[in-house]
Amino acid sequence: MQKKIEKYKYELMFSVVLVAYLIYYIPVIEEVTHWCITPYALSYRLGFISRGFIGSLIRLVVPNLTIKHIYIIILMNTLLLCGLTIFFMHKIIVKSYDESKAGILYLLGIFLVNPGSIAFLFYWGNYGRFDMYLIMTLIISAFLIIYDQCVWLIPFLCMGAVLTHQAFVFQYFPAVLILLFYSAFVQKRKYGKSIFIFTLLSTCALFLYVQFFSKINYTYEETMDIINATTDLPKHYFTQDMMVKIEYYSNVFETFVVFVKEPFLRNLVKSLTVMAFLIPMIKILVDIWKHFVRAHKNILCKLFPWFVLVAEIPMFILTCDYGRDYAAIVLCNFILLFTLYALGDEGVKAGVRELTEKIHANVPYYIFVIVLCASIGKFGAADVCDIGHRLYTLLESFLF
16 A cells, blocks of 8 residues: 555645645535536527537436536536546656656646646536536547547547537637647657548537527527426526526627626736736746747647637637636646657657756745745636736725
């Protein structure tokens, strides 16, 4: 037992951190918002709609869905995401090189505690959101690419993610494309180009359909009656403009004015606040990406660090859930760098070696950075981050 503990000591420490976050943030049933719970009550009985995939799968097993059923399902999937994340971290540790092991362990630590870690989903305003399935899709795709096994599953995983939530195309799909491109055009793996092209075309085609052509086949009132007949959602969910009305019965202009334009200044101040505190972490990631860019002559490889950022822009324009979008950017960057490192990329390896040397030369500073990242809190969907909200509230009280 002692030998096993010694062998998996880092994984055990990371697991304790995740469990602590889960216990600290996890809400009781009554605290979970209807924006998180209601999507599980949607299914293809309403039509071939966006975000109807998960609910349809659940209804094959549980035809009459209760709040408690949904809560348990969310909890089990959250634990699955935690387990998958720890297993992914374990594989990265196994792939680490002695001369850069401290750097990898440090990056894994920041990955786990920063505001955009998977723990952002434990919070009451995020608990149950479909982001967890999109993140699992990216992690599983990374596994398949690292081990070059069953990579033909990736396009189907991505299509399933789009059916789960079409925002996948902007949030986590860019990272999948980068890894597929790398395996196809840098490592020149067999069938790599075919899988890259098929994944790109099939996922984008399905996105266009679910985003612009799918719709609920009933009126809003009829839809609510159908949902109400087989769930025990609270009555107040049906007397307010719940997520179904906003997401499926409102046009883009209506939602843009209320959810994007009006809170823009508030979200901007909160965003700048959080970014200021994250500058040390961002610099660490940028320095590694610089090594990657210098190591590759392919112009598209040099654009990898920017692709994730640019692809996310439509989400910031069309929605107000900045926290989820920031989390997606952070998670994609970490998972990309870990995967490229595991694939043996010389640029990323050089970047991690340099980070290891810097850590050994200035331990107090790097302890400060990881403590700073952990102390800020976690990104929220309805709000950027607690620290940003507090600063904006303080400024508002002085200025207005």
